[in-house]
Amino acid sequence: xxxxxxxxxxxxxxxxxxxxxxxxxxxxxxxxxxxxxxxxxxxxxxxxxxxxxxxxxxxxxxxxxxxxxxxxxxxxxxxxxxxxxxxxxxxxxxxxxxxxxxxxxxxxxxxxxxxxxxxxxxxxxxxxxxxxxxxxxxxxxxxxxxxxxxxxxxxxxxxxxxxxxxxxxxxxxxxxxxxxxxxxxxxxxxxxxxxxxxxxxxxxxxxxxxxxxxxxxxxxxxxxxxxxxxxxxxxxxxxxxxxxxxxxxxxxxxxxxxxxxxxxxxxxxxxxxxxxxxxxxxxxxxxxxxxxxxxxxxxxxxxxxxxxx
Amino acid sequence: xxxxxxxxxxxxxxxxxxxxxxxxxxxxxxxxxxxxxxxxxxxxxxxxxxxxxxxxxxxxxxxxxxxxxxxxxxxxxxxxxxxxxxxxxxxxxxxxxxxxxxxxxxxxxxxxxxxxxxxxxxxxxxxxxxxxxxxxxxxxxxxxxxxxxxxxxxxxxxxxxxxxxxxxxxxxxxxxxxxxxxxxxxxxxxxxxxxxxxxxxxxxxxxxxxxxxxxxxxxxxxxxxxxxxxxxxxxxxxxxxxxxxxxxxxxxxxxxxxxxxxxxxxxxxxxxxxxxxxxxxxxxxxxxxxxxxxxxxxxxxxxxxxxxxxxxxxxxxxxxxxxxxxxxxxxxxxxxxxxxxxxxxxxxxxxxxxxxxxxxxxxxxxxxxxxxxxxxxxxxxxxxxxxxxxxxxxxxxxxxxxxxxxxxx
Numbered sequence: 001x002x003x004x005x006x007x008x009x010x011x012x013x014x015x016x017x018x019x020x021x022x023x024x025x026x027x028x029x030x031x032x033x034x035x036x037x038x039x040x041x042x043x044x045x046x047x048x049x050x051x052x053x054x055x056x057x058x059x060x061x062x063x064x065x066x067x068x069x070x071x072x073x074x075x076x077x078x079x080x081x082x083x084x085x086x087x088x089x090x091x092x093x094x095x096x097x098x099x100x101x102x103x104x105x106x107x108x109x110x111x112x113x114x115x116x117x118x119x120x121x122x123x124x125x126x127x128x129x130x131x132x133x134x135x136x137x138x139x140x141x142x143x144x145x146x147x148x149x150x151x152x153x154x155x156x157x158x159x160x161x162x163x164x165x166x167x168x169x170x171x172x173x174x175x176x177x178x179x180x181x182x183x184x185x186x187x188x189x190x191x192x193x194x195x196x197x198x199x200x201x202x203x204x205x206x207x208x209x210x211x212x213x214x215x216x217x218x219x220x221x222x223x224x225x226x227x228x229x230x231x232x233x234x235x236x237x238x239x240x241x242x243x244x245x246x247x248x249x250x251x252x253x254x255x256x257x258x259x260x261x262x263x264x265x266x267x268x269x270x271x272x273x274x275x276x277x278x279x280x281x282x283x284x285x286x287x288x289x290x291x292x293x294x295x296x297x298x299x300x301x302x303x304x305x306x307x308x309x
Numbered sequence: 310x311x312x313x314x315x316x317x318x319x320x321x322x323x324x325x326x327x328x329x330x331x332x333x334x335x336x337x338x339x340x341x342x343x344x345x346x347x348x349x350x351x352x353x354x355x356x357x358x359x360x361x362x363x364x365x366x367x368x369x370x371x372x373x374x375x376x377x378x379x380x381x382x383x384x385x386x387x388x389x390x391x392x393x394x395x396x397x398x399x400x401x402x403x404x405x406x407x408x409x410x411x412x413x414x415x416x417x418x419x420x421x422x423x424x425x426x427x428x429x430x431x432x433x434x435x436x437x438x439x440x441x442x443x444x445x446x447x448x449x450x451x452x453x454x455x456x457x458x459x460x461x462x463x464x465x466x467x468x469x470x471x472x473x474x475x476x477x478x479x480x481x482x483x484x485x486x487x488x489x490x491x492x493x494x495x496x497x498x499x500x501x502x503x504x505x506x507x508x509x510x511x512x513x514x515x516x517x518x519x520x521x522x523x524x525x526x527x528x529x530x531x532x533x534x535x536x537x538x539x540x541x542x543x544x545x546x547x548x549x550x551x552x553x554x555x556x557x558x559x560x561x562x563x564x565x566x567x568x569x570x571x572x573x574x575x576x577x578x579x580x581x582x583x584x585x586x587x588x589x590x591x592x593x594x595x596x597x598x599x600x601x602x603x604x605x606x607x608x609x610x611x612x613x614x615x616x617x618x619x620x621x622x623x624x625x626x627x628x629x630x631x632x633x634x635x636x637x638x639x640x641x642x643x644x645x646x647x648x649x650x651x652x653x654x655x656x657x658x659x660x661x662x663x664x665x666x667x668x669x670x671x672x673x674x675x676x677x678x679x680x681x682x683x684x685x686x687x688x689x690x691x692x693x694x695x696x697x698x699x700x701x702x703x704x705x706x707x708x709x710x711x712x713x714x715x716x717x718x
Contacts, residue, residue, distance in 0.1 A: 013385070021377075028375055032361060038353070042354060057420070064409045078396070116714070119710070125403045214400070249396075
């Protein structure tokens, strides 16, 4: 049974890859059309000097139509890529729940996966006048939003002797008790890998990146207090936004709250849009204490990572 | 670990289903509230676009996939890089859409403004055709024909607009041209002109009032006498007769005086007096008779009037004093003018100095502008350098990722 399911998934992926190739050819065609219309517009505006506004308008309209066609093709291609990723991800979740002899993924690998996941997170490029939806960049989820199974979340979990915001995956959600069951992504390090937590202790991570050029409203403003993933760890700590990203590949620069530094903050660290969530006020006491203790220990953590990988 | 389970792009479809028409119409409404974000760039030389000849440089994975053929054109390992390339394209695309939208709205606004100004009535007509003509069409079929000429007229209107705009500009130019000489900078010529004026005004004017001549009545009678003498010698009686005719009033006065004398002195002085009188009459004629003087003399002589010396000079003085008064006034005005001219000259001198300063300032301004443009150019270079560095950084990271991923397997 799992074999056939895998085969079906593989077939689906292959289909989409083939489609993707066709779409890319299409994109190239659309791009050449677009370039042509822009060239015409440029030539006309150089000759005409803006005298014939009707013609200019029609040329702009034409260029816009071509641009729009190009956008549709590109979005189509990206859609296919995300479909492929989703199929893969679903297979992974199924495999995890169905089989008990799951392969333990090492810590270093997890960190790498977190990084690549941050880069491959779908990018939201709003159309004109379109606002970023919830869970895009800094836009929080709706009140009654429930994270899906397999989604990555930040969970306030009780580790050995303290509470920490950790990166976890949703295993299940019980609507009756409104509690999540989440799994710590670093199972082998912490004895207890599954936590049952109330809704208030789980924050879903953004499902899309925001494009700073078109949707700056979906970015955390400078000076905003956030929870951010500390580099080379799987824990989130309180931080202040120091610099916003300027392009869609950029990362935030944040200052982590850390009492080991004389100013009380760490030097600027890069954190991807995916691993930034709004800070929750009521958890203040536990997180700031945790950040203090963990901030100092991060160096040894990273060393550990390198030795393992 | 790709946490997003659902296809995120399907949730992305917002108000506008990607239809250009929707975007255009909605943005036109919004343009009134919010200015388009993109800067005003009239020439379309820097439209944000990744050109196709930049493919290999900016979109490496995308380009390599394009050149592949066969079934296994795209493989799983390509996806991450391909996604980045496509996202780059998508971002440029989004920026470009906004750029065009800004341009379009600008052209549109300009158009509608011109339209409103030049042809208010026609624009009203154009707004309504959706409602009114329909209404009319139902009523009266003939009106349908009228639609077309009006549209034709509207099309013409577009071409006429610049023609109307031009003379208006001309007028303002004319106005400024007429103003210009009055606003021109002061020059040394102006100072010279002022100097000559001051010189002229400061000259003493030698205004001599000529001595009082003979009274006009005396002058007239003199003229009369000479006229008579010229005509020829005539008897005295005839002369008196002619006196009566020619100078009625004068003769009447004469005769009155004569009669009065006769009445009073008729007894005492008979012959000699008459001869004397006759002689007097003659001399009177000779010397010219001033009516007033003579009357006065007679009246005084007969004791009707008391001689008053002071009275005699008054009529002469009145005019003289008037003249002198006027002269005085003119002198004060002249003095005032002179003062003003001197003030003006000093002001003009200051102004010339100011002009020199202004020239200097202009020179320095120009230098600053030149410097600024140089700086802007350098800044652009700097920005370009930054962009290149950023690209280098991105490429570097990609390479690192590739090696990282390869290390995983």
